Amino acid sequence: MEEIDAIGLLCPLPVLKLRKRLTRLAPGGEVRLICDDPAAAIDVPHFCAEAGHELLSVDTGEGCAVYLVRKG
Numbered sequence: 001m002e003e004i005d006a007i008g009l010l011c012p013l014p015v016l017k018l019r020k021r022l023t024r025l026a027p028g029g030e031v032r033l034i035c036d037d038p039a040a041a042i043d044v045p046h047f048c049a050e051a052g053h054e055l056l057s058v059d060t061g062e063g064c065a066v067y068l069v070r071k072g
Contacts, residue, residue: 002021002025002029002030003031004017004021004031004032004035005034006035007034007035008036009035011039011043013037014035014037014044015040015043015044015047018031018067018069022051022053022069022071025071026071027071027072028070028071029071030056030070030071031068031069032066032067032069033066034064034066036063036064040065041065044058044069051072052072053069053071053072054070055068055069056069
């Protein structure tokens with residue numbers, strides 16, 4: 001599983017990094033995105049829905065969120 005540490009990055013950078021990493025993966029590959037941008041709570045699910053990826057889980061706590069995304 002790939003991991004992206006986007007702590008300290010603001011919109012749209014976390015989603016742009018996620019998109020770039022997903023392009024390198026085969027369908028079914030998974031990426032774990034860690035970020036503290038409050039806008040990611042809207043941006044990541046929207047990006048996944050629009051691009052055909054699956055948002056598997058969202059865990060929040062400690063001032064950040066962890067998104068697990070599977071490439072569609």
